Amino acid sequence: xxxxxxxxxxxxxxxxxxxxxxxxxxxxxxxxxxxxxxxxxxxxxxxxxxxxxxxxxxxxxxxxxxxxxxxxxxxxxxxxxxxxxxxxxxxxxxxxxxxxxxxxxxxxxxxxxxxxxxxxxxxxxxxxxxxxxxxxxxxxxxxxxxxxxxxxxxxxxxxxxxxxxxxxxxxxxxxxxxx
Amino acid sequence: xxxxxxxxxxxxxxxxxxxxxxxxxxxxxxxxxxxxxxxxxxxxxxxxxxxxxxxxxxxxxxxxxxxxxxxxxxxxxxxxxxxxxxxxxxxxxxxxxxxxxxxxxxxxxxxxxxxxxxxxxxxxxxxxxxxxxxxxxxxxxxxxxxxxxxxxxxxxxxxxxxxxxxxxxxxxxxxxxxxxxxxxxxxxxxxxxxxxxxxxxxxxx
Numbered sequence: 385x386x387x388x389x390x391x392x393x394x395x396x397x398x399x400x401x402x403x404x405x406x407x408x409x410x411x412x413x414x415x416x417x418x419x420x421x422x423x424x425x426x427x428x429x430x431x432x433x434x435x436x437x438x439x440x441x442x443x444x445x446x447x448x449x450x451x452x453x454x455x456x457x458x459x460x461x462x463x464x465x466x467x468x469x470x471x472x473x474x475x476x477x478x479x480x481x482x483x484x485x486x487x488x489x490x491x492x493x494x495x496x497x498x499x500x501x502x503x504x505x506x507x508x509x510x511x512x513x514x515x516x517x518x519x520x521x522x523x524x525x526x527x528x529x530x531x532x533x534x535x536x537x538x539x540x541x542x543x544x545x546x547x548x549x550x551x552x553x554x555x556x557x558x559x560x561x562x563x
Numbered sequence: 564x565x566x567x568x569x570x571x572x573x574x575x576x577x578x579x580x581x582x583x584x585x586x587x588x589x590x591x592x593x594x595x596x597x598x599x600x601x602x603x604x605x606x607x608x609x610x611x612x613x614x615x616x617x618x619x620x621x622x623x624x625x626x627x628x629x630x631x632x633x634x635x636x637x638x639x640x641x642x643x644x645x646x647x648x649x650x651x652x653x654x655x656x657x658x659x660x661x662x663x664x665x666x667x668x669x670x671x672x673x674x675x676x677x678x679x680x681x682x683x684x685x686x687x688x689x690x691x692x693x694x695x696x697x698x699x700x701x702x703x704x705x706x707x708x709x710x711x712x713x714x715x716x717x718x719x720x721x722x723x724x725x726x727x728x729x730x731x732x733x734x735x736x737x738x739x740x741x742x743x744x745x746x747x748x749x750x751x752x753x754x755x756x757x758x759x760x761x762x763x764x765x766x767x768x
Binding site for chain 2: 406409410413414417418419421422425426431434435438439442443446504505508519520523524528529544545547548551552554555558560
């Protein structure tokens with residue numbers, strides 16, 4: 385990941401960005417645009433929304449750079465901004481959130497790895513926005529239920545129950561239920 | 564035959580949490596999991612599912628929109644400078660207006676209009692300075708950018724002509740019209756600076 389460059393040179397790059405060097409800011413953008421877009425794309429419904437989140441995230445990073453004190457990793461800071469922008473985008477768009485179309489989803493029985501992965505992508509996309517966001521933020525990005533609850537303006541219990549319900553559905557849709 | 568109560572998915576998920584070992588409420592579930600092959604298999608499937616989620620491919624943007632962001636940041640920086648310049652002009656104008664109002668030479672509504680006029684003139688001046696700093700005459704530009712810049716300059720010249728006639732008294736213009744003319748000039752100047760900074764295609768002209 386391009387982040388490795390920034391891990392080695394974070395202080396120097398940040399000092400250059402703060403001094404108003406546009407090339408340094410572009411280096412920062414290029415280092416994190418992939419992971420930020422991926423996070424946004426996993427939370428948002430469309431690539432266009434994820435692109436907007438990417439823009440909003442780096443706009444915010446540029447604006448708030450003076451407030452970043454180097455506590456925690458730079459990626460951690462950028463990622464939290466991205467996650468909160470993506471969740472904000474979801475709230476704004478008020479997409480469908482509860483009506484997964486599970487009826488017409490029929491996973492086949494034995495699967496190859498590729499097929500399994502495709503099914504997982506499809507199943508993930510079939511989850512409601514909130515449940516999908518919780519799954520991604522918790523299981524992949526490693527946020528705690530406390531952190532997710534805070535980002536969503538909800539309680540940690542809300543995050544826990546969303547995760548459990550989402551896994552119930554994933555398990556069913558992927559044909560992993562115990563007979 | 565004895566009834567077996569297996570772990571719920573909530574419990575299996577809770578057992579994966581970093582604070583699970585210190586959760587007394589999970590002691591029974593933990594003990595059951597250690598002894599039950601069915602629940603252990605379910606836990607394993609859960610772990611596999613999470614591992615597969617983590618292994619999903621990284622999705623990358625198809626379009627590169629960095630130039631858009633850069634243009635937005637440049638525009639913000641410029642507007643900040645313009646606002647500061649405007650505030651400087653505004654402070655001076657406010658001082659003069661204060662004297663005139665206190666001295667009974669001007670009504671407050673006239674004062675507000677003059678204040679607006681001073682502000683928009685200051686913004687226009689700041690943009691002129693920005694344009695001079697860019698020195699577009701000394702730089703090569705593509706045909707589209709040159710055409711758009713030419714059109715903007717022509718429209719600015721038309722407004723300048725009207726402003727000049729208003730100043731000379733050959734074309735009477737009401738105060739609010741005058742403010743509108745200056746605002747239009749600021750908008751065109753802003754677009755012109757943008758065009759020279761980023762090229763016509765980047766500013767959507």
